[in-house]
Amino acid sequence: MELRIAVIGAGLSGVAAARALHSAGFPVQVFEKSRGPGGRMATRRTEAGDTFDHGAQYFTARDPLFQAQVRAWMDAGLAAEWHGVIGTLERGRVTRSEREQVRYVGVPAMGSGVKQLAQGLDVRSGIRVERVEREGPAWRLTSDAGEGLGVFDRVVVAVPAPQAVPLLAGAPELAARAATVRMEPCQSVMARFAEPVPLELDGAFVHGSPLSWIARDASKPGRAAGERWVLHGSPEASREYLERAPEDVTARWVEAFAEAIGRDIRPVETVAHRWRYALPSPALEESTLFDAALGIGACGDWCGGPRVEGAFLSGVALARRLSGA
Incomplete structure (x- = not known):
């Protein structure tokens, strides 16, 4: 009997699972609430026409399976190494990172590789x-909306843990496990400046600030020129401002950016984006959740590791378990 499989969520983890299942010969239907694949590997175009990587900032590759995938993306021109100068920043004090790890980004946008994996899938x-x-x-x-979406033999739930819990209601043990995962928010602000920001770093982990990370978007390969910065709030500040108006978030984040670099700066455009479920705190130790008897499982960066690589490996691991069920 040919199994019909549904994948809920077209972020990297869901698409990786769907691609692996499709390659193994299973008919797969992917459902995604947004306009297309990518999830938090996202690039935003503002009304002024500027683009910002406002979600995941870069990715690393340690596992051989993900290393092979990154090489394939690079060969296809969909990923490249980011050679930006990275360091830490605290109230004007700049420290460059001494041990540089290899960082990659999607080209020309963060989600380019995810979209390529989704090609040919029924999304x-x-x-x-x-x-x-x-x-x-x-x-x-x-x-x-009350629309019947079909009956499936197996289901992959590839959404953030709090959203996965109700979808796993028919598998109470999995739902209970997912419910133990807390996911922190991240308020992201995209800021464009008319003049270069006086900072010798292209990306920085920010200490002693409402911000946790900042990045000069144009320093990444394949991006247009221009002084565009992405400012990520810390989990604590993002929780505090979670339900605040976007203009309150942008004002505080730009103020914190100025405090961090010790300079007065005034952007000409700012846009806020709220990632309600950005970072598991902490992730589960297991790489997937799966009930073989019921034929349902869950995957994501909240399983196994809170990184882009972790999301990919979680999706592939669940596909392998499910295809053998």
Whole structure:
């Protein structure tokens, strides 16, 4: 019997799982609530036409499986090493990183590799799955608009842990495990400046500040010229400002940027984006959650490791377990 498989979520983890299952010969249907694949590997275009990597900032590759995938992306021109100067920043004191690890970015946008993995897959965008209910030996999926999405033999839940919990209701043990994962928010501000910001770093981990990270977007390969900065709030500050108006967030984050570099700076454009579920705190030790008897599982960067690499490996691991079930 040919198994019908549903994948909920088209971030890197879900797409990696779907690609592995598709390559193994299984018919796969992917459902994604947003306009297309990518998840937090995202690049935003503002009304002024500027682009910003406002989600994941870069990725590293330690595992041989992910290293092979990154090489394939690089060969296809979809990823490149980021040679930006990275360091730490605290109230005007700059420290360059002594031990530089290899950092990669998608080209020309962070999600380019995810979109390539999704090519040829059956992806339904703009669909938010609200219910996953047991129907005999299978699972029936229903959207938040009440649309029946079909009956599937296996289900992959590839969304942030808090969103995965209700979708795993038919597998109570998995739902309970997912419910133990707390995910921190990140308020991201995109800021464009008319003049270069006087900082010798292209990316910095910020200490003693509402910010946790800043990056000069144009320093990344394949990006347009221009003085564009992405400012990521710390988990604590992002929680504090989670429900605040976007203009409050942009004002405080730009103020914190000025405090961090010790200079008065005034952007000509700012845009805020709220990532409600940005970082697991901490991630589960296991790389996936899976119930072989029920034929349902979950994957993501909240399983195994809170990095781009972890998301990819989690999706592949779940696909391998599911295809053998």
